[in-house]
Amino acid sequence: MNTPNPVIYGSEAMSSKTLLADDPPEKAASLCCPTALSCFLSCFCPWVWLGACKVVNEKEAALVLTWGKFTTVKKKPGLFCFNPCGVEFQVVSVKQRTTDLPGVKLLDLKGNPVVVSGVVFWQIQGVKAASLDVENVYQYVHTTALATLKQVVSKYPYEDDDGGHSLKTEAATLSAELSETLQQRLAHAGVKVIAFNMTDLSYAPEIAQAMLVRQQAEAMVKARKLIVKGAVDISEGAIQQLESKGVTMSESEKTKIVTNLLTVICGESGAQPTVALQ
Structure with missing residues (x-):
């Protein structure tokens, strides 16, 4: 009862009415001296510059915050140096x-x-x-x-x-x-x-089991309908062919032929011939 295969239908899900939140244009902000406080603290504690470089790889972007406030987004790959005092540099993957x-x-x-x-x-x-x-x-x-x-x-x-x-x-x-x-x-x-x-x-x-039984029952009913329709067509064709060849039959004889054909065709098992012993 398993169905759809994992195929990607369509390349995009964007509709004309959906506005995707995009990034603002990149600002030419100073990362090494964003504020006077950052410069003062970094000069007072120069060892913080040891971790002041970050690499942005392909299919990555960097969100820059200055004292918790949004500054810009860096989308071009490369090496960036920033003042670690007050500047937060968050690298985000934009891969699929x-x-x-x-x-x-x-x-x-x-x-x-x-x-x-x-x-x-x-x-x-x-x-x-x-x-x-x-x-x-x-x-x-x-x-x-x-x-x-x-x-x-x-x-x-x-x-x-x-x-x-x-x-x-x-x-x-x-x-x-x-x-x-x-x-x-x-x-x-x-x-x-x-x-x-x-x-x-x-x-x-x-x-699942109950639904499987239901599906099997529906399939059997459809198959029976097809068999009955075919049996009726065969019986009708047999009588027409006999009459076209000049065989005269009464209504009771036609009924008997149709009954026998329907019994043989629609039966669960094949017909078993019997021979009367004298």
Whole structure:
């Protein structure tokens, strides 16, 4: 009963109405002498300059705070020297990341418990918002993704007998809705959602056996309907062919032929010929 494969549907989850919190333009701020107090303290304690250099690698950015106040964001890789007195230099990775949501038990539209697994592909685009507006951006993404998954799954049944939208058949539609909903919730935190996919879907263990019996019963009914339809067509064709060849039959004889054919074709086991002994 496992369904969607972990395929990324679409390259971006951003909609035209979602405004992602981005960083302000980089300021040409002095990192070595941001304030008079910083200069005085660093001169009074010169040994603090021993840890005054930081390297910003590719796919990284640095958030600079001066006495707890936002100063700028450094996005170009390189070596930066700063006054360690009053200046805080936080290096943040802006690489693409994944957040796994394994085996989450939720309720579908009909109230049936299902077990859903998902994966979120995301990256930090607004370094300032991701660092200052949320306590822990990684935990925030995980918690928000769980809430989004619960909301979207509850809008669809596990499967629909009438061929409507369901969790089992609408992998691409669900991925698009999950991505867009999650992006709207994470935009203020400077997080860009690349994709949000369901990777596994099944009934919860407590109802899995009952649902399997139901599926087997539905499959058997459909098969029986197909067999009966075929048997009727065969019986009708046999009588028409006999009459076209000039064989005259009464209504009782036609009924007997149809009954015998339906019994043989629709029976659980093959016909067993019997011979009357004199």
